Amino acid sequence: MPVSKETLDSIALSEKEYQLIVERLGREPNEVELGMFGALWSEHCGYKHSKALLKQFPSRARQVLVRPGEENAGVVDIGDGLAIVMKIESHNHPSAIEPFQGAATGIGGIVRDIFTMGARPIALMNSLRFGPLSNPRNRYLFHGVVGGIAAYGNCLGIPNVGGEIFFADCYSDNPLVNAFCLGIAKKENLVKSRAYGEGNLLMLVGADTGRDGLHGASGLASRTFEGDTELRSAVQVGNPFLEKLLIEACLELARTDWIVGMQDLGAAGLTSACVESAARGNGGIDIDVLKVPRREKGMTPYEVMLSESQERMLILVKKGYEAQVKALFDRWELRSDIIGRITSNGIARVREGEKLVAEVPIGLLTSPPVYLRRVKPPSWIEGLQKINLSSIPDMSPRKANKALLTLLASPNIASKHSVYRQYDHQVGNNTVVLPGNDAAVLRIKGTKKAISLTTDGNARYCYLNPYLGGAIAVAEAARNLVCTGARPLAITDCLNFGNPEKDDVYYQMKECIAGMARTCRELRIPVISGNVSLYNETRGRAIYPTPVVAMVGIIEDVSKHCTAEFKHEGDYVYLLGCTQVADSSIGGSEYLQVIHGTVKGSPAIDLNLEKRLQRCCLEAIKKGIIKSAHDCSEGGLAVALAESCLLGGVGFTSFDLYFESRLDAALFGEAQSRIVVSVSPEHAWLLEKLADRWEVEALRLGIVSGKRLIIKGFIDLSLNELGKAWWNGLANFFK
Numbered sequence: 001m002p003v004s005k006e007t008l009d010s011i012a013l014s015e016k017e018y019q020l021i022v023e024r025l026g027r028e029p030n031e032v033e034l035g036m037f038g039a040l041w042s043e044h045c046g047y048k049h050s051k052a053l054l055k056q057f058p059s060r061a062r063q064v065l066v067r068p069g070e071e072n073a074g075v076v077d078i079g080d081g082l083a084i085v086m087k088i089e090s091h092n093h094p095s096a097i098e099p100f101q102g103a104a105t106g107i108g109g110i111v112r113d114i115f116t117m118g119a120r121p122i123a124l125m126n127s128l129r130f131g132p133l134s135n136p137r138n139r140y141l142f143h144g145v146v147g148g149i150a151a152y153g154n155c156l157g158i159p160n161v162g163g164e165i166f167f168a169d170c171y172s173d174n175p176l177v178n179a180f181c182l183g184i185a186k187k188e189n190l191v192k193s194r195a196y197g198e199g200n201l202l203m204l205v206g207a208d209t210g211r212d213g214l215h216g217a218s219g220l221a222s223r224t225f226e227g228d229t230e231l232r233s234a235v236q237v238g239n240p241f242l243e244k245l246l247i248e249a250c251l252e253l254a255r256t257d258w259i260v261g262m263q264d265l266g267a268a269g270l271t272s273a274c275v276e277s278a279a280r281g282n283g284g285i286d287i288d289v290l291k292v293p294r295r296e297k298g299m300t301p302y303e304v305m306l307s308e309s310q311e312r313m314l315i316l317v318k319k320g321y322e323a324q325v326k327a328l329f330d331r332w333e334l335r336s337d338i339i340g341r342i343t344s345n346g347i348a349r350v351r352e353g354e355k356l357v358a359e360v361p362i363g364l365l366t367s368p369p370v371y372l373r374r375v376k377p378p379s380w381i382e383g384l385q386k387i388n389l390s391s392i393p394d395m396s397p398r399k400a401n402k403a404l405l406t407l408l409a410s411p412n413i414a415s416k417h418s419v420y421r422q423y424d425h426q427v428g429n430n431t432v433v434l435p436g437n438d439a440a441v442l443r444i445k446g447t448k449k450a451i452s453l454t455t456d457g458n459a460r461y462c463y464l465n466p467y468l469g470g471a472i473a474v475a476e477a478a479r480n481l482v483c484t485g486a487r488p489l490a491i492t493d494c495l496n497f498g499n500p501e502k503d504d505v506y507y508q509m510k511e512c513i514a515g516m517a518r519t520c521r522e523l524r525i526p527v528i529s530g531n532v533s534l535y536n537e538t539r540g541r542a543i544y545p546t547p548v549v550a551m552v553g554i555i556e557d558v559s560k561h562c563t564a565e566f567k568h569e570g571d572y573v574y575l576l577g578c579t580q581v582a583d584s585s586i587g588g589s590e591y592l593q594v595i596h597g598t599v600k601g602s603p604a605i606d607l608n609l610e611k612r613l614q615r616c617c618l619e620a621i622k623k624g625i626i627k628s629a630h631d632c633s634e635g636g637l638a639v640a641l642a643e644s645c646l647l648g649g650v651g652f653t654s655f656d657l658y659f660e661s662r663l664d665a666a667l668f669g670e671a672q673s674r675i676v677v678s679v680s681p682e683h684a685w686l687l688e689k690l691a692d693r694w695e696v697e698a699l700r701l702g703i704v705s706g707k708r709l710i711i712k713g714f715i716d717l718s719l720n721e722l723g724k725a726w727w728n729g730l731a732n733f734f735k
Helices: 005-010 015-025 031-040 092-097 099-115 136-156 216-220 240-254 269-280 301-306 322-331 379-385 397-409 459-464 466-482 503-523 590-596 607-622 636-648 663-668 681-693 719-728
Strands: 064-066 074-079 082-090 120-130 160-167 176-186 201-206 259-264 284-288 312-317 336-343 347-352 355-361 431-433 440-443 450-456 487-496 527-533 546-555 572-577 626-631 652-654 674-679 698-704 708-711 715-718
Touching: 005 015, 015 031, 031 269, 031 301, 031 355, 064 527, 074 487, 074 527, 082 099, 082 487, 082 546, 092 099, 092 136, 092 176, 099 120, 099 136, 099 176, 099 240, 099 259, 120 136, 120 240, 120 440, 120 450, 120 546, 136 160, 136 176, 136 240, 160 440, 160 450, 176 450, 176 487, 176 527, 176 546, 201 240, 201 322, 240 259, 240 312, 240 322, 259 269, 269 284, 269 301, 269 312, 269 347, 301 347, 301 355, 312 322, 312 336, 322 336, 379 459, 397 590, 397 636, 397 663, 397 715, 397 719, 450 466, 459 466, 459 503, 459 546, 466 487, 466 503, 466 546, 466 607, 466 626, 487 503, 503 546, 503 607, 572 607, 572 636, 572 681, 590 663, 607 626, 607 674, 607 681, 626 636, 636 652, 636 663, 636 674, 636 708, 636 719, 674 681, 681 698, 708 719, 715 719
Parallel strands: 082 527, 120 160, 284 347, 487 527, 652 708
Antiparallel strands: 064 074, 074 082, 082 176, 120 176, 201 312, 201 336, 259 312, 284 336, 347 355, 431 440, 440 450, 450 546, 487 546, 572 674, 572 698, 626 674, 652 698, 708 715
16 A cells, blocks of 8 residues: 555544545545645544534524534524624544643634634633543643633633533543634624635735644544554644734724635644635635745645644635735734635645645545444443332432532532633623523623523433433523523534444434434524534543533523522522423432432433423513523432522522422432522412413422521521532532
């Protein structure tokens, strides 16, 4: 074979894929061409194992302006001539090697995806996964990732308004760092990334090009970690101050008619930016790498084309306007260089002065093989889903207090305020609901509207039942938005899995996507963008299947938004939705994991009930009937009540309640489709009438009162005791 297996491994191409390249090209590719194929045929750029599955997602809706794959991010219309631009991306593998820079450049990359479309970034969120904090290495990764996110985002002046953090053994040495960014633009100012128009120019703007990030897309993000392989050079280094200048300059440029488009340089650097732009515009490109400014000597064309140096943008300039564009960037003290031109021949040509170093049809580079396989459920999953409840003793009433305090102090449930306070979440003065609620809320200046945003996904559910876990991820994200008074608009997702070449991992991915797609259709929420991160394995051990859903909703009147905390003594507290849970609801729960050290069972969800519940709650908020709403999820009913008490600084006393199920299931089971709400006594009948109309059960649990959480006969704890566990739970792991 003319190319060694080691070379192909370094760019994540198989021998069969190399032979396919030779066959399609009609010859053997040279070094630069092979590097370009490796990058664009990588899993990170080419979606070889997921593209066929992703077609299940619904992406069409009246409000959708840009659908998945059409541009760098998805776009939805929110009225008043405005559009929301949103995207979530992973930076998992770089963060496992260099947690600070890996996470920081993950923020930089997702922000560029937004402003390259002419939208001002106004909010960041993250979905993070780590191994147990009892492990020093995991604590190092945790501190580095959080520090990198804070450092880069705070320097940019973009509020980080929350997200989620989850801990499990499977993420040791393989943390997940999923970064979400949302921007806003006038619809007429939206910019595309399509390279078209014979003779139009390619301008590179921003940082000089170095060797950092080489093989980031094809190496780090498209294969598993192997032993002590040195991959540190594949991690990029960020400069947020330079990116801030790029944001302002590019947004100013977007308001002119001097360009045909913009494209950020992320994974695969110049190769991806130029080739994908040309593919979208049905054109070609002609580049001279000698015109690319460099910060290191002796760089080869291969290194220039595949470098992933950060803070770089490709500007597609109309011929004749290059002087005006350069003057704009000069004013912002940003270097800009013409490095090539757009052609109409559909060919990617790369030159080094007079020497031609690559010549490949655009269509070949952007058409990797697509793999769709039939797989059976793994043999181990049936045993995992079966749970013998008789072998797990029910909780006695006298142990309920201790169990609740233990759960509140668990890292997966405890308050994440020690993380959030490192982020500037109020810069810009748009944040209405701060981190720590079911979802964040930001006002849209110049209108009465607000947007609500959340990230969600319980990977433990997906491990036990990938189909239902995927369905619940979408349903719970929507429920979080509804609890703030927002109507869900659109989804961007980040699908994190192990090695898809293994049957059990491919099965997990296939089932998760199918479950998510079904819930999207049932709830009528389109998927408008996203990212797939595969090969999340270290030394042969895969992570849980972890589909993360980032969802945005609209609140027509910001004054009518809702929050999770109890507000006034004397208010009645209701449980809407599933009011009597099955014993099996402890399966896959945080309670079963923390108290009994077991991960078993299977989640369940009734999507018809979920739809009715969400519409009922949303109508109740719009009509001003309810004062608070809180999704009942991890930790079950008792934890949801405790959180609403702690956030509001006021207690709760139950009425005499009758539980049909086991006590542990009633208090800590994680049945779906449940929302805890509070309502003034004079509005209680309105809530009950509304619930009856939507065919949703409404169980009156008790009354907001005092400074204790009392569930008669079972739990009696002061807010001070609850607060010590919940507020300090995460921080106690670092003492």
